[in-house]
Amino acid sequence: MSDAVASPATAAKPRRQLDRAVVRFAGDSGDGMQVTGEQFATEAAWAGADLVTLPNFPAEIRAPAGTLFGVSSYQLQFGSRRVYTPGDRLDCLVAMNPAALKVHQRDLKDGGLLIVNTAAFEKKNLDRAGYTSNPLDDPALEDRYRLHKVDITRLTMDALESVPLNVKEKERCKNFFSLGLVSWIYTRPIEPTVAWITKRFAKNPAFVEANTRALKAGYHYGETAEIFTECYGIEPAEMPPGLYRSITGNRALAWGILAAAERTKLTVVYGAYPITPASDVLHEISLHKRFGVRAIQAEDEIAAVGTIIGAAFGGAIGVCASSGPGIALKAEGVNLAVMAELPIVIFDVQRAGPSTGLPTKTEQADLLMALHGRNSESPVVVLAPMTPGDCFFVAYEAIRIAVKYMVPVIVLSDGYLASGAEPWLIPDPKTLPDIPVSFRTNPEGFAPYVRDEATLARPWVRPGTAGLEHRIGGLEKENITGNVSYDADNHDLMVRLRAEKVRRVAQEIPPTTVNGPAAGDLLVVGWGSTYGTITAAVEEVQQSGKAVASVHLRHLNPLPPDLGQILRQYERILVPEINSGQLVRILRAEYLVDAVGFNRVRGLPLSTEELREAIEQLLKEKR
């Protein structure tokens, strides 16, 4: 077997051009499916495809091998046109064991490519997956899909015969064999994976050798084995020129914080308690001590928000990330920041609930909690990124708004954005908007709650400034003086001022982008991670000549000032959400429009196909 990397051009078999493909790698949580998927995504991106990924893994760290709940998978859609979602139905499924087949088979298109590792289909694994007989022996499987039974384990072992590793270590390389095979099928370059393996296992040359060999063996197997009659090509997508990288939402959030720290030259204190799926933000932040971002792993969620309030009082930027259960615990702290009018930013990487819920699955059901889930009148700014890469810009924007208006900002990311990745046109930090910060130092006319005319922000004073010593707290404040006040009229005034301050953030919101005709039969309104699904579904319907448009909100409180006007240009309004109808309630209440919801709460992104059908159905019902 040659060690040379075969380039797509030398592949002798016929190559069919595709616009896009949806591929899923599925196996046991110990089978390395996440790495396999990530590397395939990297290969696809290197070849110039646009793509969206969907990692999906069990909440258990090491679920019992072979079980249905221990299945881990990684899906991506890549294509030569703009790709908005990880795809609904699979063109190709790689099932490394019976459990993976059982869990994922139903998502594979009829006639789709099904690659199974036959070595794993033995009695013990079949039993664990609940099969009474070997599904590979059922002719129906072969009738329905293009089934390829490959003994991936044995082929991997054979390829590694001369490598000085034990049997178990060799067997663990089989995911790279699968990756090599699928790379050949879709003519993706394996060079980036070879480079990754070399770096990843730099300390252990035998692992570099073994994984690289397994990868190449898989690639060559596709080329030479007679079972594969064709392979597929996907042209590079037309994407804006520039330097790209792959980025996940959680990393983008962390980097957005670093960018704001650099721009403001302020210290950032990041206080967090570990929680899925937000912990990666803490891990990422903790890597970058050189950026003046100080991370505290707090004793609990309440302390985490406490530390950042303390930091904000000290003139630093306070930031924390958590998920729904943790955000619920922070409510009292957020309200202290509302009352004390201090700038803090809280990321809610939403997950399926209530309670512990489905920790690793995505949901958008914390919107009403972010808006209203605290005692009394508690206005805060709420933003939501649309894509993994957008998390960078929204994190930065959240900090900019917080310090400009002296107000808490909540950012609603979710599990799908957090671990999903996309090719990201790397921005030049210099092009980001400025974040002006001025600390009050002049004692003349100073009082803790005198307000800026444009923003209504109170002055930010760093302790250590002589002559400005003052006391603030959670008791109601008299406007301007900041003295404790139980006066009825003052309380009414302060309630209104705090709300008005948040309302004025509307002046920061750019005109809303409408995707489609400026007036028509139907407007689809979304927020957060459903951007891809909604855009893909709406564009499909638009291609059939229908007067359908979409709007995606990044600002949820306050809402864009032009939104009401836009809503009135369409006959019907559809609001797809991964909750039981939260934004739709707000739109109905705020604008008195007859918006209807499209709601699926399955812990997964919405399906483009289902949404398209819902749009078409609504158009038929047009009044």
Added chain:
Amino acid sequence: MSVTEAPKKYTKKDFESDQDVRWCPGCGDYAILSAIQKMMPDLGIPRENIVFISGIGCSSRFPYYMNTYGFHTIHGRAPAIATGLRLARPDLKVFVVTGDGDGLSIGGNHLLHVLRRNVNVTILLFNNRIYGLTKGQYSPTSELGKVTKSSPAGSADRPVSPCAFALGAGATFVARTVDRNVAYMEETLRRAAQHHGAAFVEILQNCNVYNDLAWNVLYDRESKIMNDLRLEHGKPLLFGPVDDRHGLVLEGATPRVVRVKDAPERALWVHDDGNTWKAHVLSQLCTPDFPIPIGILMQVEAPAYEEVLLEQERAAIAERGPGDVAKLLVSGDTWRIG
């Protein structure tokens, strides 16, 4: 601590704010406020570099009355807020004012962690063994069987000892003082404020409305003779009448009260405030079997949490230079299109 020299010599008055003090007449908090205001000039720290942070409760109104920076926060969370402030601003001198309910009930977790991390803050816990602001329910330091509005048949909760809690949490400075001995309290507070790391002071305080004379064994002229055990580093632990002094001896790990005249002098327990083992024993002493230790139970040196983190930051910058976001964004795998 890296604070600049005080620009002028302060007096007590410089630390009095313009706010009317609103504790009940006769409250022990007045004496504590006065002692702290009197002690502050001795610290030599510019007023603007001092921050008082409190939670909720009668004691937590404290920051309003100090003419420094102050933050009256939420119930139990002051230690967490102080931790964030210290990490952001290690140049500030930070005090935490709390009570037995705020610090040991709703905020017990945060108190535990600020102590074990050894954050450089001075923590003053006013212990009146009752909830005052909510009008008289039993607290985590109330004695077993305490009859209050919320425990008409007597409380079923066993009380916690604040000093034992602090030692168990790994505090590096633990002291106890009494509101009615202003001079001694001032001295203890000064030494706590000068400690490097988390300093914990339990201040036995009288709530004359809901729990009057809870510490009467230390107020009453007669009973305090046998109950007030003054701790002085290097001196034997002595108490009792002048003509019949009592002392303590340790038999193994078990303390025992002895009459000085009956015991050989070398057998007497001599206080060593650097001895953490003995501090744990001291923290368990209470009436009626033992006198109540008053003073510094223990003080040891250990690195402060935020200073360790800041040292890591300095080392990272020294090794690789300050962060550069533009470089970070293009680090790792990238590819060019067009």
